[in-house]
Amino acid sequence: MRIGWGIIGCGDIADKRVAPAVKEQPDSDLVAFFSRTRSRAEEFAGRHGARRAYDDLSALLADPEIHAVYVASPQGRHCQETIAAAKAGRHVLCEKPMAMDVSECQRMIDACRTNGVCLSVAYYRRFFPKARKAKALIEEGAIGEVVQGSVSMLGRWTLGRDDPKYWRVTKGASSGGALADTGSHRLDLLCYFLGEPESAAGFADRLALDIEVPDVETLVVRMKCGAHVVSRHALCTPTGQDDFELFGTKGALLASPWDGDELTVVVGRQRETLSLPKHPNVHFPLIDDFAGKISRGEKPSFDGTDGMQATRIIDGCYESARTGKVVRV
Incomplete structure (x- = not known):
């Protein structure tokens, strides 16, 4: 199974590390970017060869070609965006630190567990x-x-x-x-x-x-x-x-x-x-582990509980x- 990715947030990490790592990972396809500013999502999609750009998160999460998301937004948005992705049945790799506090981390873990999707944190x-x-x-x-x-x-x-x-x-x-x-x-x-x-x-x-x-x-x-x-x-x-x-x-x-x-x-x-x-791109081994294992029906090496510590x-x-x-x- 190939893993279609949506990247939530169009910042420096998404641009310089995450998108190139997804494109290099052999089991992955870069499908779309989300930004609350549509022109920025379109700019990133064009730069990295993604098929689509969204300024509506629910639309990205409803995209049938997306199986996993990388949450690359500011920390204060991690919890709500992870829970939304989990409810949409999408696996989540979330930027660090995981959330604003332990209670938010636990809500993210519970949402992913309830919806049967994997959650990892980008402690690469x-x-x-x-x-x-x-x-x-x-x-x-x-x-x-x-x-x-x-x-x-x-x-x-x-x-x-x-x-x-x-x-x-x-x-x-x-x-x-x-x-x-x-x-x-x-x-x-x-x-x-x-x-x-x-x-x-x-x-x-x-x-x-x-x-x-x-x-x-x-x-x-x-x-x-x-x-x-x-x-x-x-x-x-x-x-x-x-x-x-x-x-x-x-x-x-x-x-x-x-x-x-x-x-x-x-x-x-x-x-x-x-x-x-x-690795020259320090995010690649993280993306490779996450996508590779999910594509084989396995769990990534580290989960949300690890990320919460x-x-x-x-x-x-x-x-x-x-x-x-x-x-x-």
Whole structure:
């Protein structure tokens, strides 16, 4: 079975990554784009060779050639658009972070389950070769029991209010600052490597920028396996940082930057740096897994419950920041 795709939302990710990945995936056809501005949907359809353009979401979801949708709209629309797609019998691959909060995530999961369609979240970094290697090393006990970790995602927000991406720092369109945005990818990796989160304590403040969401967020997460992780995120530092470190009873896994291709494995006094290049289009392995497995009647590697784990941590951090308490997630 070939999978006909509709892409909901005509932004940068849909343009540069999602549409090219769908076109490259051998079991997929790019059928249509949806935008609330018809001319934009037509522009994207023409650029990427899609057959149709819609400015009516219900019309796209009723298109008989569409079997799956990629929800690439701003975060505040993920829940309603996913539920609409599920009710129309369409499989859903949703942009990250999954939704505004855990309750929305659960509604999305329930709707897809009730309507018998698959739901996954676009945490594509799980498909990086370095992530797969790190997961294998942890599972085989190469660094012993993981007891502690550290994540740092620091940088500076420079986009003005007239930029199409400004919704990412607008309350109501986004659920938070860097923690919810790029940080959600790293929190998802924590759950991929270590399992479910148990509790979180954090701070979230706006210290330097004139934006509606926090520009500095710091949290400590305790995972159900017992490991502690410190996670730092900022939108107001001039020096960027992208570090991901896991420490075990026998060694460590180190990546700086995480989005680079190198993974350093430390065991005792031995230190080895592995080069593990990723696909040129980082969305392709995600799209390939989702479409390929659905075309064969199988379930994608990761489901909505997997995608919700990062949101559990994000919600916990913000609740802790409001209440001053450690929050079970």
